Amino acid sequence: MEQQKKFKSGKSRRETAVQGTNDSSIVSKCSMATAGYFNDPFLKEFVSKTAKRSPLINRGYFIRATAIDFLLKKFLSSDSKKKQILSLGAGFDSAYFRLKSQGLIDDVMFCEIDFCDVVKRKHTVISTNSTLNSLIPGYFTQSEKEDPLIEINTDRYKLLGVDLTQHNTLEALLKLCGIDFDNPTLLLSECVLTYMTKRCSSNVIQWASETFTNSTFVLYEQINPNDSFGLFMQNHFRTIGSALKCINAFPTMDTQLQRFKQLGWEQSEAMDMNQFYYNLVSEEERNRVEWLEPFDEYEEWHLKCAHYMVLCAYSKTCESLLSGFTKDISVSSNVIPSCVTVEALAEMTSILRFGHASTVVNGVIVTVAGFGEEYGKHQRLSSIMVTDAKTFKSKLLNLDVDLDQIEIVRLRHTLCSLKDGSTILIGGRMSPTYSCKQVVQLMLNCHDSTRKDTEGTETSLQTKDNSTNGIENSFCKSTDLTHAIVLNGASRKTETPDSNYELVNSKDKKLIQNKDESDNLNCAQKETLILNSDSRHSDKNCVNIENTNLTSSHLNAKSNETHSHKVIIDRQNSSDSKIKEKPKCLSDILDLDSNKVNSNCDKKDFVILENMNCDNKETKDIKSVSLTCSVIKQTGYIPVPRWRHSAVVCQKAGKEMIFVYGGRNETRLALNCGYLFDPDNGQLSQVCNSESEPGYRQSHTASIWNNQVIIAGGLDLQLRPVNSIYMLDVDNLVWRRFDVTGELLPRYSHTAQVIDNLLVLIGGVNLCHQSPGVAVINLLTGACAEYALSVPDPDFLVLLHQHQICYLGNGRFVVIGGGGNCFSFGTLLNRSPFILDINKCVQNFTQTVCNKNGLAS
Structure with missing residues (x-):
């Protein structure tokens, strides 16, 4: 008996934690609606205290609400009569009130089901709120309850408190409420079944297929649990006591589709939220959303959308709700299994930041600003980190400058090292509403x-500073x-x-x-x-x-x-x-x-x-290094300030120049202009546009090879990742597109390195279900191959984007920083520096890809 009490107590705690996700979710939904993403004035009626969420969280709940609303309205628009909607695990969802106020469910039976405690709380809110109860015809004249588990039972709205795993009880209550199992019915499950065990959740799906003869099952929940983002997501839900029990049993859209087929559903289709956003949300609506709030977290937005899906399963008489969707975004079958190894450096976790810039000067890796952890706090950083490129020991430098006068605190900028030992800091932002305008010169000093x-x-x-510019x-x-x-x-x-x-x-x-x-x-x-x-x-x-x-x-x-x-x-x-x-x-x-x-x-x-x-x-060691800085006055053609651009050192007419391309700013999501910057005199000159240029790009990379600038990947004006490569001949300033043969995934927020005649692209983000790994491209022949990243180590999670690299030779890189804010799950900062080894990739590419195509390596 004592063990049984403990078991019940444990089960009760788990149920309470799962119910708690409802309370957090409704506050986030309310924040999203208040910010103007989605029109639902009824959400705030279920929130005792509102809170403003981050733009990233608002976007996440926007795409969820938009997808469910789209599917409900498409179901309601069919010619079928006597429709029914059953919301399983409804929580404080306001869909009934929103649709009722729009006149869309006057003849529809709408039934909401959840735990007893949740529906009692919901009923209390409805009973004391005239805005809500006035939308339930017959609320004050409903007959006496036939069962204590029935909270509300009117002709068109039902509210039931029952555990979804108790099928016999649930079915009996539905019959008491007048639900007809032969009428066209949509069963909705938003982030509900994933909290159940594999057996319990599958039983619900099978029960629905066997009970309702003319039905559609709409499922919205998490997928892709085994990459770094997915593992971090799972850790979050475990931490708050509501583990995703079912996600590893059915980790992908394909396994979910197979599951529904095996459990009695005739047809099924699914898409992740990236697919939904770019295919079933209009371009006009996407443009509206882009400018609702200052936003610059595309990596986290795309990753979140890649880890949530909507699935529709049908009995044989139901129509498709996802018709019109044609583009498939999935794991490429041409990606070569992992040849990439990640090596953690013992006790080397001193650089925790992303959105920074790094370069190498005299054997010292200089890392400037970004967002990350410093003194135990997550914040925008003003410090500069210097790291010995051999021992990887680091030192934090706080510049003795007026940060109101010199713009050091910035994100998504570029840093170029010159032959005189200085580095040039270009672009970046202090916030999504303020671009940095100054070009700053940093000089590395090894003294004492x-x-x-x-x-x-x-x-x-x-040495001491006696020069006029510091x-x-x-x-x-x-x-x-x-x-x-x-x-x-x-x-x-x-x-x-x-x-x-x-x-x-x-x-x-x-x-x-x-x-x-x-x-x-x-x-x-x-x-x-x-x-x-x-x-x-x-x-x-x-x-x-x-x-x-x-x-x-x-x-x-x-x-x-x-x-x-x-x-x-x-x-x-x-x-x-x-x-x-x-x-x-x-x-x-x-x-x-x-x-x-x-x-x-x-x-x-x-x-x-x-x-x-x-x-x-x-x-002495790295402790003797310091930095001084000054602002370079810009003259000539002054381009618009920007961030998420690229910059690379090149030679023009025998002079060392910096070529800058693309990016974005406060008013444009992507720029298509390039310019040359002369660090000697601050002179800028525009590189004229041409038909063969890359076009609008942000978050791409720029590399130099035979005095040709290579622009690879990035986001276009529609914020879609691209896989194109363009080359600029610096001598005559002529662009050309570089065509590749073989697999090359779209990507952005990656890094690039030229090794001899090979271009190596590392990491990044795209809309696929497999994060980009390492791409190797032969710059002489165009041969290309993609190599997957190694299986993530749960104890050493790595998000290979918003990072920087330093090539050590012999196919080895040191990775500096990287990571991001993972939706509402927290911030994952790579524990860096760490080593990335692509030796096997290069060997495979040389021996297999090039030889297979009869190409020179």
Whole structure:
């Protein structure tokens, strides 16, 4: 007996938790209606205290209400007489009152069924609210209840309190209320059966098929439980005590369709909410919804819609309610099973953000702003994270700037690194109603680096900001400190060398040494302090490393000798130097993707020297890195501010330029314009439109290959993901479409990387039931293949969108950030950095895809 009491108590708690979803749902529905998404003035009558939900939640309940309303009205519009609607697990739904006020169910029998406690509460609201009870003809004259489980029993409206699993009791009550099992009947279940066990829910479906001879069953509930979003969704419902018990037994639309067929229904059809929205919601209505509230959460919106479906099952005499739907959105059969592996880095969870931008400068990954977790709070971020690209240790930098004057707090911006060691921050937004207008230059500074000379004397190299624009000159070191010292020259905006250093030979520009400590340095150490003092030639003579973690394989690619430290100096202006290598440009010496030496460079510019005292050198880690920033004044053609655009560094007429394309702003959902930005002088010039351009794009990627800009994927003006690829020849500014052969899924909010002659697209979001994994495209032949992501680890969930990547070589990437707000289930922030390995993808592509098509790899 005691065990039985415990069982009942546990069951009661579960039922209470499920009933609680009704209370939360009705508040969200009311918020959605109040915001103007859906016309239902009766929802607020069932809410004791209103609350404003986020635009994402409002949209989620809008598509739910719109889908159910669409199906009910289509059922009511048929020629059949004596129609009946049974709402199973109705809760506080207001459909009866809405349809009654519109004159659509005057001759329809409408019956609502739920737990006894729920219907009693609903009846109490109706009895004390004249707006509601006036819409129930005969409410005050109804006859005495024939059963205590019947709360309301009028000619056209019934309210019953009974457990749906008690079929005999339910059927008896329906007969008492005058329900005719042979009349055309629609049975509606909105997020009800999924809370039951597989056996109980299937029994309800089978009972309905056997009891009603002329019926339609409409089911709205969750699907796709086994990707990261689905697992996160399941965790949410388990946490609140109302687990989705049935979702894993019937996880997809196909399995649900098969289930209904096996349980006695003649026909069935289904669509997810993305399919419904883009096929059965008019373009006019979609445009209206887009501008109801400021909204910029398309990833979460599309993912939510991909995880909810509506299914209609019919007895043989019923008409289809989803006719006119033709486009199929499903899992592609051509996606190659997972060759992608995800590797969590032990105790490396320091970067929790999305909508940020990252780039690599001198072996340091710089991550700017975004939305995420900081000091235990979820918020828009003003901080900048710097991460060692080898050890992945990170440091949080809070810039000492006036955030009201310099727009650092932004989302969905771009960050481009230049050869002078600076990074350029372009676009982004502070909110969906405010685009950032400033172009900000950030300079990485590695200071306070402690070294020891041959006698063990510690020497500290420090810099201070004496320039007019706040940019600090410093001797930056690669964070791969065992391999190289990187000397950074004056920034683009600096007119004179830092006054903390003395120019020993201004004519030859041999050496800038620290005034106070130069006497403590021996000759070999002074060789490491070479810096060009002429800022006019800083692009040519300053030593910089772009987008790489400098490794010994890079520095020793030309030689079998092992040097634990290397130094770059200006050969033209340092005749005293001992030459160990032929002079080359550093950026050309290091072929960063292939680890090979590139001999096509100006051989008079730089040489690599061995540091004589490397054995005794000691340096600090990422903790010594800091950043300074300034605003670049823009001149010439000033484009509209934007976010969700792309930006990539290219070469135009021998100059380093940044090409920016597309995006969106406060008034346009997608832009179709591109422009070139000159970081030297802030000059902007528009790239004229042409018939072969990508058109309207946002949330796409831009990559550079053979000085051609590659625009891949994105959202179009109708906010549909695309799979097109376009190329811009930077030299003559001519666009062309790049055609591919093989599978290429639409995607947006992804990342891209060119590796040799391959374009790799990583992650993203689309309207399919399978999240995009990794696409590999041969840029010489157009051959393409898609590779699925590995099965998610429930203990290490990853949403591979709104992230950033850094290529480490050998098919390995470090992923920075990513994630999103998962509807009403909470926020999932990727625990990053983590490693993504696509080696098997590239091997399969080279050996299978290219060889199969007789194409060069």
